[in-house]
Amino acid sequence: TLPAEVIEVLLATKEANPKLSVQLVIRETLKHRDVPDDLPLPPSTVHRLLARHGLMSGSDSQDTDTDRRRFAFQSPGQLWMSDVMHGPTVRIKDRSKRKTYLIAFIDDATRVIPYAAFSLAENTRAFLPVFKQAIVRRGLPERLYVDNGSSYRSNHLSLVCAKLGVALIHARPYRPQGKGKIERWFKTVRGQLLILPDQ
Template identity: 45%
Template structure:
């Protein structure tokens, strides 16, 4: 009958009544996935699945497989995977042990939703990635793109995960400073820069940044973006609880944290004096009033240094840390204290006792007296 009415086409199976729906995923979970995809169109597939699992709005016994969710999204009008999402890890090389090589770079992050900021609230994510384990020794959002922010991030990474044997950085000015060269030489770290316009060997950290853009950034809320400290607090929680503890395709299913801990015995701990070695040293002239200018702040040197040029040692990212100075060519350091103009205004000045100076012999000639005598007459003039 169907053949007689519709011909050969009538013998073909008709479309399923539940086309576009998934029999492996409950209806309420399908609706939740679609809502999340509409709210976060750039989010990765894995992060959407984790969001549903953590929401408590699905049965604990339900196993939400990636392939089922992928097929479900593929059946919708929206694409299942946005452009630029994370891809399987494919690398040309991998160092055998943790801390053999760290790669560092920065990513332009989201803007803080704080009205009136002169910088527009732009953030920058500085990150370090261990080549062997994909562990991130440290990463954080900062409000500037400069060497001070990068070196603060480096300090935090070294304190948390030990010393790498090699540090591979971008060729930009932020990563190419004399101070960084001194730090690496002191800590026996081989500093390597990528060649200009040929940034090879940076695929792992670029994939990590893509993962941040698709699995973290799309889920940020106005409350999180209202403050830099809150942004970093949430980012560190995501980094430790999700990224570090999720099996990685480039590690044969092992998590970055477990792979890093496998080589824990090989890690070189950071020295106790690390923070002293990481201080920046800049020459500054001590004024006649003993005032030293440093990054827009005023400090006061002790007596005896007025007019000298000294080396000032400080943490450029944390102005609250102690600042010291030393004479050129010397190792002994002395503290510089912040100048308090109000306190100095009420200090009682004590006159210094000066050594008596022997009087020089005089000629006895008074130029003005000689003129007066000549003008008024007298003394035979």
């Protein structure tokens, strides 16, 4: 059972910033002067506490893994997934505002991120340098699983993958199955990097 003062800090932290993940709520709570630094705060316990008080949204309180595909790879490099997350708007050199996009890859078996980078565009030209850096760091994957977005539906990408010997797999339209793993990583990025930019 958690001490009453700790429960109060946990609830207040989540109420002050509802978008914080459970892990970030714990991290912020442990910074509070009334909470011992070494106090065990199991994420499952904190999640139940927040849920009981109605502080967990539907997307937070449910497993967001929509990966119901019949294949599940066991070895690194057998399958990479790639997706794009819409990032913050930034000012560039001429002081104009531009939308950013986070292009990322994840290894299906290990959950390792071979590489990820922000870009000012969401297209094949922006995608390929990120793909190259992922390969430089982790080697060639056997398969690349992507959705049907414009970044991935290009003859150029198909040709590149064919030359590299990488099987390019497109998700079926309107059924982005298998994206749960990388979507969870994007959620972590939003929760830890974009919500608290000063930390």
